Amino acid sequence: MSDHAQPIEQRAFSRLPKWLRPRELEQEGTGRMRLIETTLLVLAAVLLAVATVDDVRLQTKINHRLIADLRTWRVHTGHDYHNLTVAQDMHGHTTREVVCGNTTPGAPKERVQICLVMTGPVSHGLRRVASGWYLPPRVEDLTGYRYGCFGPPAAGWPCPR
Amino acid sequence: MLAALLALVLLAATAEIVLDGALGHSALIPKSPDIAGWLGGIGERLGFRVFLIALLSFSGAYCGLLALAGTLSKRFAIVLLAALHLIVFAGPILISTDVFSYIAYARMGVEHGLNPYLGGPIEIAHDPIYRYVGQDWKHVATAYGPLYTLLSYPLAPLGVKGALWGMKLEALLASAATLALTWRCARKRDLNPVAAIVIVGANPLYILYGLGGAHNDLIMLALMMAAVAFTFSGRDGAAGATVVAGALVKATVAVLLPFMLLSRRRPASIFGAGAAVALAAVVGYGVFGVHGIDLIAALNRDAAFVSSDSFPTEIAHLLGKPGVFPVDHDLLKAALVLIVVHLLWRTWRGYDWVAASGWTLLAITVTSTWLLAWYTLWSLPLAVIARDRRLLYATLFVQALFIVHQTAPLLAPVQ
Numbered sequence: 001m002s003d004h005a006q007p008i009e010q011r012a013f014s015r016l017p018k019w020l021r022p023r024e025l026e027q028e029g030t031g032r033m034r035l036i037e038t039t040l041l042v043l044a045a046v047l048l049a050v051a052t053v054d055d056v057r058l059q060t061k062i063n064h065r066l067i068a069d070l071r072t073w074r075v076h077t078g079h080d081y082h083n084l085t086v087a088q089d090m091h092g093h094t095t096r097e098v099v100c101g102n103t104t105p106g107a108p109k110e111r112v113q114i115c116l117v118m119t120g121p122v123s124h125g126l127r128r129v130a131s132g133w134y135l136p137p138r139v140e141d142l143t144g145y146r147y148g149c150f151g152p153p154a155a156g157w158p159c160p161r
Numbered sequence: 162m163l164a165a166l167l168a169l170v171l172l173a174a175t176a177e178i179v180l181d182g183a184l185g186h187s188a189l190i191p192k193s194p195d196i197a198g199w200l201g202g203i204g205e206r207l208g209f210r211v212f213l214i215a216l217l218s219f220s221g222a223y224c225g226l227l228a229l230a231g232t233l234s235k236r237f238a239i240v241l242l243a244a245l246h247l248i249v250f251a252g253p254i255l256i257s258t259d260v261f262s263y264i265a266y267a268r269m270g271v272e273h274g275l276n277p278y279l280g281g282p283i284e285i286a287h288d289p290i291y292r293y294v295g296q297d298w299k300h301v302a303t304a305y306g307p308l309y310t311l312l313s314y315p316l317a318p319l320g321v322k323g324a325l326w327g328m329k330l331e332a333l334l335a336s337a338a339t340l341a342l343t344w345r346c347a348r349k350r351d352l353n354p355v356a357a358i359v360i361v362g363a364n365p366l367y368i369l370y371g372l373g374g375a376h377n378d379l380i381m382l383a384l385m386m387a388a389v390a391f392t393f394s395g396r397d398g399a400a401g402a403t404v405v406a407g408a409l410v411k412a413t414v415a416v417l418l419p420f421m422l423l424s425r426r427r428p429a430s431i432f433g434a435g436a437a438v439a440l441a442a443v444v445g446y447g448v449f450g451v452h453g454i455d456l457i458a459a460l461n462r463d464a465a466f467v468s469s470d471s472f473p474t475e476i477a478h479l480l481g482k483p484g485v486f487p488v489d490h491d492l493l494k495a496a497l498v499l500i501v502v503h504l505l506w507r508t509w510r511g512y513d514w515v516a517a518s519g520w521t522l523l524a525i526t527v528t529s530t531w532l533l534a535w536y537t538l539w540s541l542p543l544a545v546i547a548r549d550r551r552l553l554y555a556t557l558f559v560q561a562l563f564i565v566h567q568t569a570p571l572l573a574p575v576q
Contacts, residue, residue: 022423022511025511027510027511041555048472048476048559051472051478051479052565056565060569063569067573
């Protein structure tokens with residue numbers, strides 16, 4: 001530890017009790033402190049490892065569901081479009097999602113869009129379409145723009161018209 | 162023979178990412194001026210699957226090299242690290258848009274006469290760099306220290322491409338300096354310097370994320386290792402001043418100072434640090450005003466950010482919560498304070514101050530709600546020269562978890 005260091009001036013700290021005085025090198029002890037630290041480090045490592053693996057599992061599940069959402073939209077509309085938007089239920093933290101895409105070929109959001117509300121578990125790579133609505137071209141999926149609503153209203157996604 | 166094979170895997174994985182990345186914008190390659198187009202005819206556009214397979218291959222080969230690190234020759238290590246650095250240097254900016262923010266802040270100051278500590282790149286929306294700045298950072302004033310901002314100013318008049326190459330060169334030189342200083346410090350401590358530079362310089366997060374994104378963390382690391390090297394040579398005044406210089410690039414490195422002062426107990430460290438702070442305050446205030454020297458405000462602002470890769474977010478998800486809440490920030494700060502106090506006490510009683518500083522940087526990484534890959538690099542150069550090997554194992558473990566956390570797209574079905 002004392003790389004090229006001069007011996008420290010101990011007199012400045014000589015009035016301190018022995019256990020409070022600074023040391024140039026750690027005292028050889030019983031290793032109890034090191035054992036406690038190592039135990040805490042191992043416990044922290046286990047917690048971080050479990051949290052990381054669990055988060056990967058969670059993310060994989062979400063990715064799996066989102067891919068099923070996109071596939072369901074394509075199957076229901078009969079359009080093999082890839083520029084779709086997916087909105088998750090960030091407030092209610094449910095697994096309900098809304099997928100929107102054009103009804104006719106064109107740049108993303110440049111045509112009338114159809115939005116489908118997906119619910120339930122993934123079955124054979126697809127999810128259940130609970131309801132939906134249409135949107136005019138070049139708008140975001142906001143309540144006021146929704147029309148031609150079908151199916152029961154979805155909590156968190158009101159469809160007024 | 163095995164080491165050569167592992168080195169080839171590292172080079173091939175890096176080349177794959179760089180060649181695919183050279184084809185241009187993708188989820189992993191930010192929108193960028195075309196600086197690597199000449200490499201673009203060979204690969205395919207970089208997707209998550211290819212990137213993750215390359216990252217995992219790189220990481221696996223790196224683990225193999227760690228096991229062999231004690232047997233590697235100096236020439237082998239230098240050729241490998243030089244090749245990795247040159248491949249990344251020739252390629253596009255990988256994964257992050259931060260470098261475009263650095264350039265935007267420089268251009269705000271030099272080309273537009275604006276103070277980058279008072280507003281974000283949105284104020285130069287008409288500037289050619291603006292379209293490359295990350296969406297989340299367009300309204301955000303710089304959080305970097307005044308020394309870094311001044312270092313970036315000479316690059317601003319070079320145009321967007323020129324400045325980008327300048328930033329890449331700065332990162333390359335900073336990385337070379339970090340490795341040279343790591344070598345020197347390892348030798349001073351009678352550790353194997355070849356192993357030390359391979360552990361740092363062939364690290365997947367160091368090469369692909371740190372160097373690949375031309376992050377200014379590399380400049381901070383170079384100054385951090387310079388401070389350690391000065392201490393090892395008994396030049397305490399220069400060491401104190403260099404830590405302050407590092408903190409004026411990125412404030413995080415300031416955590417070294419209390420450990421250095423407690424361990425060395427030399428007036429020269431305090432005078433060196435004090436003189437550097439005074440000089441920085443005068444220059445920073447003169448050029449940028451009071452906001453240029455208020456690093457605490459920038460740190461507090463960034464501490465409130467939350468990223469999905471952070472460990473607190475993962476633990477919150479494990480506990481069934483949607484994310485971290487304000488109370489969690491307070492709990493994490495309290496945990497960090499406890500750790501730092503314990504390390505300060507241990508340093509006072511003779512524990513290796515280099516290890517204590519490394520543990521603190523690692524603790525910041527783990528407790529931060531805003532974690533990016535290159536933050537996991539902060540403790541690495543200290544870990545390879547620390548007297549406590551647990552720090553190296555802990556740093557590599559945290560990095561491994563970060564990499565594991567990136568792999569979710571590999572496990573999802575192909576669309």
